[in-house]
Amino acid sequence: MEDNKAKAPAAKKPLTDAEKQARIAAALAAKAEREAAAKAAEASKPVPEIELAIANKIIAKFPFLKERIRIPREHRLYTDAIEREQFRPLYEYVADELGFDFVSTISGVDVGDDFQVIYHLSNNKNGSMFNVKVRMPKDDAVIESIVDKFEGVTFYERELVDLFGIQVNNMPPGLPHYPLPDGWPADQHPLRKDWDPSKMDWSVVKAEAVQQDDAKGGANNG
Amino acid sequence: MGRVVVPIGTQHPALKEPASFILTLEGEKVVSAKAKLGYNHRGIEKACENRSYIQSLYIVERVCGICSHAHSTVYCEAVEELAGIEIPKRAKYLRTVVCELERLHSHLLWLGVAAHEIGFDTFFMYVWRDREKVMDILENFCGNRVNYGINTLGGVRRDLTPEIIEDIKNLCKLMDERLKIYTDLAMGDATLAARLAKVGRLSKETAIQYGAVGPVARASGVAIDVRVNDPFAAYDEVKANIVVDDNCDVFGRVLVRVLEMVDSVRMLRFMMDNIPDGTISVKVPRKIPAGEVAHRVEAPRGEDAYFLASNGTEKPERIRMRAPTEANWHAIAHMLEGDYLADSPIIIAAIDPCYSCTDRAIQINDLNTGKQDILNWQQLKQYSINWHRENNGIDFAKLKIK
Structure with missing residues (x-):
């Protein structure tokens, strides 16, 4: 116990400026060394063959993707951001010809002036996942639905509509809100970075009985 | 014939996947089914953006109560990939051990629920008794029964002790014995087959087209399993077998899950004998380098896909989760169409949603007479059991398990 007491004040003694500088320099040197090692490891890593072959096929067909496909590890391909018009032909090609026919999910990202929509296309035979990033300006956030090609995407596209306020054309008609509640204000999109919950009028989304519109439709049929 | 619209489901505040189905009936047959979701959207993706990587881990683990380990595994592996960190091999094996224990308990839970839904409560009791053995081991090993808290960024938090290894080996012995009974029952019992075969049909083409995953897809003949196609954790060394079945109905989904449990036991036994020595975690920096990672794992219910974007700070820029x-x-709306109302409980249960989520009021609205009946899930289940007893002579009360 006495030893501890004796040591405690000594540890609190402030560092001199020279000591501080020395520590900062040491930390910076260590960081630079780590980064250099990571870069060297990255460069020496072999590029997986299957994915490289896939990327080459895609680039042969779509030259604008030259040097814009990253293969950080086995089973993963990422594109840099492409334009909206470029997506559909690319998707049709990889789905029909290269087996990326399963849409794992669709992610939206708010990056300041732009929205990015990332389609995670999976080939479930060889386990590769091709992540296609599509960019669009925020003031013209409109994309085309791909539900006519893969029916399992309706929920993912509806998330883009509700949470980001991206307009998705040609979705199946008559779908309710998802995942936000009925009666949620049309101009509030929670996953936008500038969304501020404190500025929202919460009284409009308070719980109330949901009208069963479909029940009425059934009555007309019957 | 007049059509009757049956809305099933509304909000249930306590549970994770409350959903609503609006069934249109013609007589007793479902002619159209619509699913409505989002009643319990908790804003987890947004919440994670305001928290550090390690804080987000605890939120991510709470996305799902049954496959919490799948969510924390996919999240940890995505962060580790962004940080450029390779975790120790022993940690990968320990994650895999919990993955398989979780699959065992989740499938046993589902089997019990399915038995309960069709009125086979004896089987339900048997299965859930065995599930408790798995839960005990999870609790001994991880410290928790459901949100295990075993994963951390850079590895796992607890190591296997010789006692727990012995426990798991004993569990494997017990499971061999029990799963043999369940396999014989699932494959050979005429009553069970009569109740489940040709119910909730989903053809292979439709399963692919609608993007079904996990046991639902595999029971329709689609050979997808992330453990095999795109190995994570230690699945590159601990080889899983894809269990595929061509029945394309609820009966097939039972078979697939029972046989997957047999495979899980085989893998657990392999891991107990072959787990490498070494440390169980490495340090992960607080700031994660900028970058993007898409990752997926095989949860007991199927592919669990995450997308993680980092901006180089201590907090993630964006986490996208798709359970x-x-x-x-x-696919479920498609499965319900063309089947009897009496089969809807087992069809909905067969995709293995959180069962308690389906425990809610049902309003039957007869549009011809304007008469309204409100049934709860218990009553609908009882209706289903009585309907099959009267129409098909299926009565599980007469069935004995050896």
């Missing part, structure tokens, strides 16, 4: 049930909801 397996979200992929399977697309």
Whole structure:
């Protein structure tokens, strides 16, 4: 116990400026060394063959993707951001010809002036996942639905509509809100970075009985 | 014939996947089914953006109560990939051990629920008794029964002790014995087959088209399993077998899950004998380098896909989560169409949503007479059991398990 007491004040003694500088320099040197090692490891890593072959096929067909496909590890391909018009032909090609026919999910990202929509296309035979990033300006956030090609995407596209306020054309008609509640204000999109919950009028989304519109439709049929 | 619209489901505040189905009936047959979701959207993706990577881990683990380990595994592996960190091999094996224990308990839970839904409560009791053995081991090993808290960024938090290894080996012995009984029952019992075969049909083409995942897809003959196609954790060394079945109905989904449990036991036994020595975690920096990672794992219910974007700070820029049930909801409306109302409980239960989520009021609205009946899930289940007893002579009360 006495030893501890004796040591405690000594540890609190402030560092001199020279000591501080020395520590900062040491930390910076260590960081630079780590980064250099990571870069060297990255460069020496072999590029997986299957994915490289896939990327080459895609680039042969779509030259604008030259040097814009990253293969950080086995089973993963990422594109840099492409334009909206470029997506559909690319998707049709990889789905029909290269087996990326399963849409794992669709992610939206708010990056300041732009929205990015990332389609995670999976080939479930060889386990590769091709992540296609599509960019669009925020003031013209409109994309085309791909539900006519893969029916399992309706929920993912509806998330883009509700949470980001991206307009998705040609979705199946008559779908309710998802995942936000009925009666949620049309101009509030929670996953936008500038969304501020404190500025929202919460009284409009308070719980109330949901009208069963479909029940009425059934009555007309019957 | 007049059509009757049956809305099933509304909000249930306590549970994770409350969903609503609006069934239109013609007589007793379902002619159209619509799914409505989002009643319990908790804003987890947004919440994670305001928290550090390690804080987000605890939120991510709470996305799902049953496959919490799948969510924390996919999240940890995505962060580790962004940080450029390779975790120790022993940690990968320990994650895999919990993955398989979780699959065992989740499938046993589902088997019990399915038995309960069709009125086979004896079987339900047997299965859930065995599930407790798995839960005990999870609790001994991880410290928790459901949100295990075993994963951390850079590895796992607890190591296997010789006692727990012995426990798991004993569990494997017990499971061999029990799963043999369940396999014989699932494959050979005429009553069970009569109740489940040709119910909730989903053809291979439709399963692919609607993007079904996990046991639902595999029971329709689609050979997808992330453990095999795109190995994570230690699945590159601990080889899983894809269990595929061509029945394309609820009966097939039972078979697939029972046989997957047999495979899980085999893998657990392999891991107990072959787990490498070494440390169980490495340090992960607080700031994660900028970058993007898409990752997926095989949860008990199917592919669990995450997308993680980092901006180089201590907090993630964006986490996108897609749990397996979200992929399977697309197919369920299709499965309900053309089947009897009496089969709807087992069809909905067969995709393995959180069972308690389906425990809610049902309003039957007869549009011809304007008469309204409100049934709860218990009553609908009882209706289903009585309907099959009267129409098909199926009565599980007469069935004995050896």
